[in-house]
Amino acid sequence: MAFTGRDRTWLRGRRVAALVAAGTAAVLAVATGGTVTQAATTGKPEPTHTQIQLLAINDFHGNLAPNSPTSSTGNVNGTPAGGAEFLATHLKQMRAAAAAKGEQSVTVAAGDLIGASPLLSAAFHDEPTVEALSGMGLEIASVGNHEFDEGWHELLRMQTGGCLPDGDGQNNQNSCPDPEKPFMGAKFKYLSANVFFENTQKTLFAPYKIKTFKDGRKVAFIGMTLEDTPNIVTKAGVEGLTFTDEIETANKLVPILKKKGAESIVVLLHEGGFPADPRAYNSCPGISGPIVDINAGLDPEIDAIISGHTHQGYNCTLQDKAGAPRLVTSASSFGKLVTEVRLSIDNKTGDVDRAHTVANNQIITQDVPKDPRTSALISKYQTLVAPIANKVIGHITTPSISRTQDESLESPLGNLIADAQLADASVVTDGKTPVAAFMNPGGIRADLASNAGAVTFGQAFTVQPFNNFLVSMDMTGAQIKTLLEQQFSGVNGPEAPRFKVLQVAGITYTWNPAASAGSKVVPGSIEIAGQPLVDTTTYRIVTNNFLSDGGDGFPAFTTATNKFFGGLDIDAFADYLTANDPYTPVPTDRISTGS
Template sequence: MAYTGRGRAWLRGPRAVGLLAAGAAVVLGLATGGTVTQAATTAKPKPTHTQIELLALNDFHGNLAPNSPTSSSGNVNGVPAGGAEYLATHLKQMRAAAAAQGRESVTVAAGDLIGASPLLSAAFHDEPTIEALNGMGLEAASVGNHEFDEGWRELLRMQSGGCLPDGDGQNNQNSCPDPEHPFPGAKFKYLSANVFFENTRTTLFAPYKIKTFKDGRKVAFIGMTLENTPNIVTKSGVEGLQFTDEAETANRLVPILKKKGVESIVVLLHEGGFPADPRAYNSCPGISGPIVEINNALSPEIDMIISGHTHQGYNCSLPDSDKQPRLITSASSFGKLITDVRLSIDNATGDVDRVNTLANNQIVTQDVAKDPRTTALITKYQTLVAPIANKVIGHLTTPSVSRTADDSLESPLGNLIADAQLADASTVTNGKTPVAAFMNPGGIRADLASTGGEVTFGQAFTVQPFNNYLVSMDMTGTQIKALLEQQFSGVNGPEAPKFKVLQVAGIAYTWNPAAPAGSKVVAGSIKIAGQPLVDGTTYRIVTNNFLSDGGDGFPAFTTATDKFFGGLDIDAFANYLTAHDPYTPVATDRISTGS
């Protein structure tokens, strides 16, 4: 049943039942004058259920300032949304409304709060985002894959605090820029139930958090990231860690939590799904993706899944293995939605009454007052980052350069970035100069915008926010062929939700959409440096360290030899724009389709 109102669509289980019983009489014993008399009085019955307000976020990615309302990152179905100042206000208002009705609150998150962040946060190693989330009252969060962008040791610092000796601005980053205010670390608890140290089999962070409310009711939050995290982050960032199956991990924790007297269990999972209609953020029409399989495998003792990773908004119940409804939610990304759950706990059993648990994905509208504390924080860091962000590094002859791909899956912006990597002198070593470059499209986070034709470092960083290093290496023609075929099979196959191909420079080829996996690339079509590719010839190529480690399902890169680390990808990008000022997008004619 759905309850709709302005900006709200409360969802509950398949049938409604009353939460409160009728009034009842009780008998009180009153001691007077040494005798006992009995008097009947009418009193409110003890409530049968406890209502808890559970507020959830995911995939914030350090988006402190609002994004453009005309971009998908800055609106929900045309409604301008997001921005930490508005997010903080909405959370406070929702908690206050719950308290006015006698409900306690808890605020949690499902990963990727930091990493792949705008320069405002990334320039300071995401310390501003952690501080902002501290002020918003976040209590627990699962780790996501992007929490590992700067490595697990840096993630430990995000939890515990302290400053990095990063050379006061080295690589356009500056830890603790205000020496009088060192970074305090996260007040909330990171959770990592399925992330283990290989040598000790202990988890990186606690696997769960148990929240005990005033009436003694307990709710456990199990926090996990996707098992596939090692394949989508830089290898060095997770070296020494092991990531285990999401459902198996959570199921093993259920009996442990029950021994601690916990019946209400919520999973904070940084993995998600894809609704058939991405606009339907308060339902899950035709939902597909990993979350469906994980839900099917999770113990029916687990009452709810708060998910993330796919940047989709959805909210519905899916059947668990006992055919009972279980809430599955996701709050999109960048602080545009808040999942508001009215968790109903049966006081007799201590377990979640799923039929009477309501959920609503609420848009973080910008028609509320900005939270002054968050505004002060953002203003402080905007002042500190301004000299870096506002530096003009080049000009465009067009309003922007698009990352939207053509039918062959090649994009103008992909070509620009690949060209920049190929031209970067920092990867030349021992007289070896790369002749081809490869860029993963998932690392291109936005179109390259300009302001009146001017491109600033901040705008370039929005496109490439990872601070990856460029790596040159030797690959044979045979290895390059294997690499190109890996674009069309396994996790990169056309059936994958985010099927895209590598963006290239110095290489051209044709692929056949109708051909079977393993033979998609048309024989004899590959040219490198303008010449036909030769199987036994060795070629010097360049890519980023994420792909170099086999990221995004490209193990062919791990077979390369004589690897040499150059400079940062963002520096290569910025330098190329400066050297080719003004820049005009080139034709997308490197990748073609045919038979």
């Protein structure tokens, strides 16, 4: 049957009459040719914004078990914080609170989830940490520099799964220790937009992920790795890869993401800043560092930056280069904080309404129930690692030995490690014994603790968790002078947060804080084995393979010759404590300041 215009008018009138009980909004919608929505039938205005909860962590570093609450790694402003069991519970509670409000949630991370990890995770190639974070509901993570500690091939295994043929505990590590349960890989997705295979346009991992929520809202996440990664990890770990500029890489992706319908864009960036007050974890006093310049250079279409790397907690609103406010956050390290961002997305534009988007850094307190699943996982690996971790390797005559540097930037623990490297027999070759040792301070990850003076392998490993190899090599006196000046110049120069002074054994010298970069070492002050350094003399020295490759801004090491690889640095450290049992810290008198 065909309807005439008069018939259609009659039917429309009947439809309007039938909907009167639904309210004026419904009548107006029909009478004007509009669509009746649930909001219209209830008389409530249609929502203009969608609220999405974004939970973020960074720099977890395999810290599954809580750290000592009296250490800087185990508390936030005096409140005991951290531990995977408590982190899992807090995340569940925060998601549940959002769900009760009808909000959806996504959990992300900004790199360094693994690497430089305590023995509980490192002894199993960080498989326990990947398993724990997967169980907590982590969905997306950028790749940090420490994800490359065991090389990019191993990082791919972290994503895809599989077991290593590592000799069932070789070098105090054991992949897939439970033969009944192979390692399945991460359930979350790693992203690395600026890490390419050399001479290709192919990235190591996907550059971004677009998450579509139930209402059709799309949020894009770009994963960004520290551009300087090749300078601060072992060369072999990134061989064959190229790291590109964070700003340029992210900005190139913006039009691609918008074309795919993602108006809301978040960068997960493994680079960060330094607030003037490190205790102000939920504000942003005097923020400085690379994050400031990166924020200023990123496309204004990018709505928020979740950052990391510096192990600082901050919650900033910084202006983008168009003058609009943009959230820039970081959740400290070791699972002590979690950042909750409440993204407010405009339903008309699909873009983040920054004026109504807020963030909060929440302390992972230990006053909540432990997550049973995470507790069971930790207990399992604690049992497996116990024979290695609890072995007493020596004693110290003080409760602990500090890595805190004095005015000259020398530390008691740095001296101990350098002495251990110098004494290690594995680096002696062709009758040539090193006469000096150099240790990077960034590789000393914690104070050396003890149990009433007894030091276990687990405690020693916490200090040196990288399994670096020791390397002996020949350097001339002139090369050593260049090396020492590189502590105060280049990437380690005055613009750095702090000079990077190597910890030494067998060598003494004086540096002048008031002198200009390149001339800080006082002429004539350098002595090796108690004798003045001679430019033309060749000296046998020892360091780790990270520094040997020029890491931490010390290219002078790459000019050395006759390199010979010895054993692991942690073995040298443990052997030295055993051979010098009990050990008494020596004075910090190898490096001095003056003019």
